[in-house]
Amino acid sequence: MSFTLEQLRGFVAVAEEGNFGRAAARLRITQPPLSRQVQKLERALEVELLVRTPRAVLLTPAGEAFLPEARRMLSLADAAPIAARNAARGTAGALRIGFTAISTLTVLGTWIRTIAHHLPAVELTLTEMVTRDQVDALLAGDIHVGLARGVPASEVLSVRRVHVESLILACHRGHPLAELGRPPGLADIGRHDVVTYAPVSARYLQELVISVFHGAGVEPRYVQQVGQVHSLLALVDAGVGVGLVPRSAARLRLPNLAFTEIDGLRPDIVETHCVWRAQHSNPALDSLLRLTEGAP
Numbered sequence: 183m184s185f186t187l188e189q190l191r192g193f194v195a196v197a198e199e200g201n202f203g204r205a206a207a208r209l210r211i212t213q214p215p216l217s218r219q220v221q222k223l224e225r226a227l228e229v230e231l232l233v234r235t236p237r238a239v240l241l242t243p244a245g246e247a248f249l250p251e252a253r254r255m256l257s258l259a260d261a262a263p264i265a266a267r268n269a270a271r272g273t274a275g276a277l278r279i280g281f282t283a284i285s286t287l288t289v290l291g292t293w294i295r296t297i298a299h300h301l302p303a304v305e306l307t308l309t310e311m312v313t314r315d316q317v318d319a320l321l322a323g324d325i326h327v328g329l330a331r332g333v334p335a336s337e338v339l340s341v342r343r344v345h346v347e348s349l350i351l352a353c354h355r356g357h358p359l360a361e362l363g364r365p366p367g368l369a370d371i372g373r374h375d376v377v378t379y380a381p382v383s384a385r386y387l388q389e390l391v392i393s394v395f396h397g398a399g400v401e402p403r404y405v406q407q408v409g410q411v412h413s414l415l416a417l418v419d420a421g422v423g424v425g426l427v428p429r430s431a432a433r434l435r436l437p438n439l440a441f442t443e444i445d446g447l448r449p450d451i452v453e454t455h456c457v458w459r460a461q462h463s464n465p466a467l468d469s470l471l472r473l474t475e476g477a478p
Contacts, residue, residue: 193223321338368394
């Protein structure tokens with residue numbers, strides 16, 4: 183069984199006009215080829231779709247059942263080229279984004295709004311994962327782009343900085359560092375227990391914290407290691423110690439938390455990057471990268 187879009191359009195026109203002459207005029211063809219189109223369609227389907235009467239052309243029960251399906255097929259056929267062109271232009275398709283938990287407080291929200299406004303036809307899938315897992319997912323093709331930290335550019339992966347911020351101190355309310363009356367320095371902080379980051383799941387932040395203390399000649403006592411910023415804040419809230427966190431983490435309020443500046447640290451010490459495969463074939467990703475090119 184095979185039929186053409188022209189045959190479907192001919193049948194729909196006759197069914198809607200109830201007259202071969204008017205349907206032919208609507209399609210800008212003559213009546214004989216229109217009659218042949220409908221006849222070929224009926225032979226392909228092996229059913230009679232239309233019945234001629236002296237006053238009009240009527241639908242058979244088979245024609246009544248087939249008409250909405252014919253309209254649907256024509257609608258899909260009309261939409262398919264538009265979808266293909268949109269996908270080629272990067273205004274349709276799919277984007278799978280991996281993100282770290284803390285990037286939800288900075289870059290991710292802006293990206294979501296940008297996609298909703300400029301790329302509304304793009305299907306968006308968001309997956310929280312640590313940086314190491316994002317790299318694995320990019321290499322496996324499971325995500326198209328990641329919001330991560332500390333990933334070096336390579337022949338395989340392209341990297342762009344999209345956000346910078348400072349480190350601040352998180353401590354328990356009433357902690358001596360919260361009541362100094364001035365921003366504590368790293369030497370002040372090093373006299374207290376410090377909660378830090380796990381060397382595998384949070385390598386970037388772990389190495390950053392170690393480097394800033396080392397650069398100041400301070401060797402603090404690290405009491406716990408965690409993989410996520412919000413886990414560190416929970417331990418600090420429970421009174422385990424103090425911790426250095428990205429400034430955006432101050433939005434995560436817990437009952438016993440206090441945040442203070444750290445004296446002597448530069449304001450752009452914490453970086454977030456977007457990472458994607460250098461060789462890819464996703465126009466929607468190109469569109470997102472172009473729309474966010476000016477960040478930060």
